[in-house]
Amino acid sequence: MTVLKIVLIGDGGVGKTAIRERYLGKGFKAQYLLTIGADFAMRDDVVNATSIRYQIWDLAGQQRFDAVREVYYKGCVGALLVYDVTRPDSYFNTPKWINELWTNNGRGRVPIIVVANKIDMRELSDDTVSPEQGRIFTNRLTKLTQPEGFDCHYVETSAKTGVNIQAAFTLLGENIMKFVDKQRKTSRTTSRLRSTAQRSVPGQRQY
Numbered sequence: 001m002t003v004l005k006i007v008l009i010g011d012g013g014v015g016k017t018a019i020r021e022r023y024l025g026k027g028f029k030a031q032y033l034l035t036i037g038a039d040f041a042m043r044d045d046v047v048n049a050t051s052i053r054y055q056i057w058d059l060a061g062q063q064r065f066d067a068v069r070e071v072y073y074k075g076c077v078g079a080l081l082v083y084d085v086t087r088p089d090s091y092f093n094t095p096k097w098i099n100e101l102w103t104n105n106g107r108g109r110v111p112i113i114v115v116a117n118k119i120d121m122r123e124l125s126d127d128t129v130s131p132e133q134g135r136i137f138t139n140r141l142t143k144l145t146q147p148e149g150f151d152c153h154y155v156e157t158s159a160k161t162g163v164n165i166q167a168a169f170t171l172l173g174e175n176i177m178k179f180v181d182k183q184r185k186t187s188r189t190t191s192r193l194r195s196t197a198q199r200s201v202p203g204q205r206q207y
């Protein structure tokens with residue numbers, strides 16, 4: 001069983017906890033208690049015919065504390081980056097979250113699925129984030145991640161209706177697999193080069 005640590009990132013109130021609860025099969029509640037610290041849940045899934053276990057971290061509350069950030073991001077291999085289509089500010093804050101993720105996880109540019117949530121509320125508001133804005137942003141992000149062997153994707157969800165919640169997690173899993181494969185190949189190449197180097201320089205230690 002491959003265990004994959006993933007995180008949910010994005011401004012407070014965009015629907016991270018609701019998306020996680022939906023994915024865990026717990027339905028949708030209009031009211032949530034603000035979680036203290038980081039919430040942690042697991043779910044087994046199948047991605048590309050491979051069994052995986054998601055370890056899902058969902059930061060609630062103190063999103064800006066350094067101490068929480070370290071344990072939260074460390075070792076994670078992917079993220080759902082969530083914004084609320086009815087709150088443009090949550091869309092404009094997304095680069096800040098990506099920067100925080102890629103800086104603190106210890107693995108650099110890990111896969112991200114851009115999740116435009118609350119699409120059930122799009123008709124109710126004039127000032128919404130358009131699908132095009134989401135796609136343009138995601139394409140720009142993909143330019144940064146293609147050298148790492150994977151694309152970023154854009155998904156529109158509603159935790160309320162459940163639309164595309166499973167799709168978001170599946171897409172993330174598929175791209176994490178590509179990322180992990182590439183890393184394995186790279187580290188095999190590196191260790192081959194390293195052993196060649198060791199042979200040609202006898203007595204020298206490799207760190």
Ligand SMILES: Nc1nc2c(ncn2[C@@H]2O[C@H](COP(=O)(O)OP(=O)(O)O)[C@@H](O)[C@H]2O)c(=O)[nH]1
Nearest residue numbers: 012013014015016017018029030118158159160
């Ligand atoms: N209409 C609607 N409300 C949502 C959706 N997702 C979350 N909410 C509501 O938005 C509020 C904040 O959601 P929550 O999951 O706690 O946000 P978090 O702070 O990002 O974890 C809650 O009242 C949810 O019920 C959605 O897709 N549609």
Ligand SMILES: [Mg+2]
Nearest residue numbers: 016017059060
């Ligand atoms: Mg939450």
